[in-house]
Structure formats: C-alpha cells, structure tokens
Amino acid sequence: MLGRTLREVSAALKQGQVTPTELCQRCLSLIRKTKFLNAYITVSEEVALKQAEESEKRYKKGHSLGDLDGIPVAVKDNFSTSGIETTCASNMLKGYVPPYNATVVQKLLDQGALLMGKTNLDEFAMGSGSTDGIFGPVKNPWSYSKQYREKRKQNSHSENEDSNWLITGGSSGGSAAAVSAFTCFAALGSDTGGSTRNPAAHCGVVGLKPSYGLVSRHGLIPLVNSMDVPGILTRCVDDAATVLGILAGHDPKDSTTIQDPVKPFTLPSLTDVSKLCIGIPKEYLTPELSSEVQSLWSKAANLFESEGAKVIEVSLPHTSYSIVCYHVLCTSEVASNMARFDGLEYGHRCDNDVSTEAMYAVTRREGFNDVVRGRILSGNFFLLRENYENYFVKAQKVRRLIANDFVNVFNSGVDVLLTPTTLSEAVPYTEFIKEDNRTRSAQDDIFTQAVNMAGLPAVSVPMALSSQGLPIGLQFIGRAFCDQQLLRVAKWFEKQVQFPVIQLQELMDDCSSVFENEKLASVSLK
C-alpha cells in the first residue's frame, strides 16, 4: 500500500481496503525503521494518529474531504506548524513553537492530510546537501538500496557498509528522503535556487517548483522573498499535480500570490507530443556535467523527437552569469531576512543582557552556523552604500537579462525546456564535505537557480539509474503559470522512461505485508 500513488491510496481508503489509522501506523513504523536516514527532525506521532482517527470517522460516514484525506504527508522544517516545533535546523529556532500554520500546511490539513512530521534540511535552507543543519546530515535512502549495493559489491573492495553513505542533495533533503523511503506520500520542500529539485533528482523522486506567485509563502520562513517558493515532492507526477491543485491559489496573507482563480486539476494524459516544441539550452552543456547525465539528457531529447516532437537547440546567453547573479541577490536578501533574529520576540536568546547590541550579536553568533553567518556578511557587503550600485543593483539588472532570455526562448515557440537537474548522481558524504557550502552551492545549483530568478515553474523527473545504481533526474522548465502544461509533459516522459522503484528490501523485512500489494484486490480508480 505504501508503494501506491496518492490517488490509488485515496481510492483504497474510500473503498475501505485500508483505514487512515492503518496507513498512519505503517508510515510511523517505517519512520522508526528508517530513523538512521535522519530525514525527520520531529515526528508528530500523536498529532498524526489523532488526525487519522478523524479521517476515519469521515470515511465511515462517506464524507471524505478529497484526495488527500487520510494521506500521510511530511513538511520541511522551515514551514511554520502550529503547536509543533519549527527549527529550520538551526539553534536560533530550536525550541520555537509557532502559534500558526503556514498557509500551505493549513491547506493540507484542511484536506485531511496526516502530518507525519517535520523534515530535516540544511540550516535555514542554505545548502545543496542537507548536511549543514544542527540535527546532522540526511542520508540518501538509495545508499541502502539493493540497486546500489549490488553495484558496489561488483566493484569493490570490502568496506564498512555504512561509511560511504550518499547525500540526499538539498536543501529539502529530509523531505526527499521521506518520500523516497515511503514514509509519506508527499512532502513539502522549499525551492529558492533548486532546493526541491536537487534532492528530488538525487533521491529518485519528483520535485516540483511551481511558478512564483502561484503558491502562498505565508508561514514559509523566508530566505529570498523574490525567489522562494514552496516545493512539492512526490513519487509520481500525478501526485505532484494533485498536491499542487490543493496548494495553489491566491492567499490574502501573501500579497505576492497572483489573484487569478486557480482550480484543482487532474492531468489529462498527453498522448500526442507531435505538437510540442522542446528546447535544449546549449549553454547548459557544461564541462562539469557528468557524461552519464549528458548521455541521458541526449537520450531524453531523442525520445521526444522520435515520438514526433520538435526538439531544437536554444540559447540562454546569460547562463554563465546566472549563478553569480543569484549569489549576490540571495546573500543580499538573506542578510535582510535574517535581521529579524535578534532574540527578543522569539527564538534563541543569549544570556548577555548588558546592551541590545551585545545581546543581538552574541545571540546571533550562538544561533547561526558559519554558513548562515557567511551569507549575512557577504550580503551586507553587497548592500554597503559604496557597493550597492555595483553589486546589488547590477545583479538586479543581470536578473532581468536572465529572465528575458527565457521569455525570448518561450516566445520563439518553445513550449518546454529540457535540461539536466544536477551535474551527476548523488555523491558520498565524505566526498561532498571536501568543499565548503558556498562552493558546493555554486556548483550544484547551476541548472536550477536561473529558474528561480525568472520565477518559472520547473520539475525534476527521475529518468534512470546510473551505472552505480543511483537515480538521475532531468528537469523540465515551463512558461510562467503554465504549470499544468509542464506537468502534462513531465507525466508523458515519466510514463516513457519507467524509472525503477527503489528496492529497500532489507528495511522492509518486517513490513513485508506492506509490499504485498499484488495480493490485494485491484483497486478501481474513479
């Protein structure tokens, strides 16, 4: 049952083949078994069971709230959840319990979803590995997959089984791992420079970044106000569309959400791609791109072409400046957004009460890690009066050029762009930490951050396993507010490539009944 899609499970719940409480218990049990992944910071067991109870009552009466009623979900720990600790994996907010729910969390709860817990991340969502939070790094479930382990046995050298575990990517690594390991059906991430798509690619799940302005940011602890978006992680594109349908829409509490009406939607299947024009940005073919990813990218392009789509090479001329521009704008906005953490109204407060400045400064030193402090300092450098024009305003101008690059490409008849999501498959943690956070982010965000600067929707879809047995995903980028069309293309692609299910057999030994879904009566989807 845990391996099913959201809508399949929803149908099963309606038909009484499984109850919300059973579903909840199985997920909780799996969360316990997979604790070593460190995907969850807080597991809200009591809350989830209570929600399951209520959902069950609704199903008994035949009054289910919708497709998400009774479905276990997880939320990244930088979304405010009322009554549940929200830490952003930082000492600054350790012990902080928000008095309200983020709008997207509220929407999930209003639909009857079961909140399994808050997932781990890089501190304040700054990073591309989910390695830099105070609760420790998140381990990629694929490190323990049969697919990966078999390849390693073939290739090596006896090693300690666990010492070479792989990162999940970041910063929404906890959410990606939670979904990948079947502990929930959907998870919320956040995406500022690729933080949802990057771990999705490394963990073999679907990672959707909606158009900026489509989904409310109210309650998402902000990093870069002009780029942040809540992200959605699921095991298939259909599920992502279902969740998006629920989350999208204007929120009076977030004035940057557009006011156009949005309705939940099901994705009509795309059967004929011959009218589609796929763009391949040539500047994304960088020397650092691994040959395996490159070859899969080619294969995908050929796939579309062989099915009748028009596949053309396009140019996004300012691509090489994109990561630099992002770096300046991101650190500048971060410097501003982190100023709210002064110890007075919420969060950590040091013991020093000699003066406000001393108190603020010591609180912030105790509360923030090196990465956060580094970005604040860099950001404030770029915002200094003597630097403002040359760095910050300059970057804003370059941002327009980058956004225009995309507009030009889409205006020339391209429907969707196809690019890699990451440079390579997930790397071992020991490898990843050889470079510092800033360097890694600059390298790993290369294909994803331009999308945030232009505010476009993008989705990472797992395509195939690498020669080491690890997932590689590709990214589709759509026109602004054409998220539905983007997902239709992604769904078609997903069906074509048939990405394999992760085999976590060893973990499943005690829950073997969970995977005997072949034995269940076939579920009819309405």
Add this chain to the structure above:
Amino acid sequence: MWARAVRLRAAARGRRGFTSKADSQGSGRVTGELIQHLERLSLVDFGSQEAVARLEKAIAFADRLRAVNTDGVEPMESVLEDRCLYLRSDNVVEGSCAEELLQNSHRVVEEYFVAPPGNISWSKLDEKQPFSHH
C-alpha cells in the same frame, strides 16, 4: 569595537584568537576596517580567518558580473512586476493574540518584551568584565 571584543572573548575561552587587523594577505578588499564595519552592521562576527577568506572569495566571485553589459537595463525587483500587488481592505480580521505571541519570548514583563539597555555603544565594553549572568 566589536571585533576586538571578539578577540578578547575568544582568548578568554582559550580558542584560537582572531585578529581584526588586516595583517593577513588576502585580496586587500577586506580590510580590518571593513571587517569591523560589516560585523557591526550585521551584528554577526566573522569568527575566524577562514570566514574572512570566504568573504574574499565571495566578492571575487561576484566581481564576474562586471563583464555583463547592462547599459539601459532596468533592475528587476520582482518577476511579478507587471502585476498589481494585492492589497486587502483595511479591516481587522484577526489578532488579539498577545498572550500567544509573548509565550515565544524568553524575557517578558507583563505585555512587554524586555530588551537590554540600548544606549550603550559596544566599544565601551572592552574594559568591562565579561558579561554577568542574571
């Protein structure tokens, strides 16, 4: 100033001291004065020589933007610049949750958040003892 206080405290704790003077090599952009200025503005300290080096790298990285010709290009603040920002009507629809909000703070007195005195400039603290605990 702040940076000097950091050095004193760091020394007192036996950690590796961090000097605020620009006696390090480095690109020369990040002078001791700049360090102090940034620390004061950010209310966050560098904490180590590595952090200063990282800033220098960050600046060098950002300098690449100079190569882009942006003549006649307007800065872009928001991708939604062509739309009107939503303004809701000025009616009170929620609030009155002072008690809930006060619960999140470490130091409150009645309905006040308690802040330390604000009129003490940091430099005077160098001569004082490290901070007394209340």
